Amino acid sequence: QKEVEQNSGPLSVPEGAIASLNCTYSDRGSQSFFWYRQYSGKSPELIMSIYSNGDKEDGRFTAQLNKASQYVSLLIRDSQPSDSATYLCAVNKGGYSTLTFGKGTMLLVSP
């Protein structure tokens, strides 16, 4: 069983729409959850972190966590062509423990 699963996509949305990216994880001991954005040929950059059940909003981004369902999602409102990238979900057991990444979902935002 894969530890962190994401739909590889591509997920195509028109400019201005809401993009919804999903991630499931297998380790119930996971405590910290992260979303990274990776542009083609570049290294990942952290865009959101979430540690407790519920929603966390930062600008156009909202992370949602449901530990009972072992599910994390990222919503991007008012999607822009510059949001076109691969979005990586990552989880760990907290503190300095290592991050386990999903393979990522490619998002394409068309003008």
Place this chain on the structure above:
Amino acid sequence: SQTIHQWPATLVQPVGSPLSLECTVEGTSNPNLYWYRQAAGRGLQLLFYSVGIGQISSEVPQNLSASRPQDRQFILSSKKLLLSDSGFYLCALIPGQGGNGYTFGSGTRLTVV
């Protein structure tokens, strides 16, 4: 804020040649350091991590090795490269005072030919 320096940005090496990739850190002391590889069509694979000078944990048995000779220096090496070693190598850190997820370096794209 922390900064990670990785070089070179791209590298083309023949099969059987040695490899040395260096990662240096600024802006923090006693960071946790990590080497990840991202191969084409695959996710980020943790190769090694280090919690301090001389302390290396290996996640995947292979022909690669890592060393941490100084607090802010992390080196990835191989004596003989394989074609399967091709990929995007990323150094990452969690600062010594703790932090919110990893910070990644800019990466080295290695092609073994």
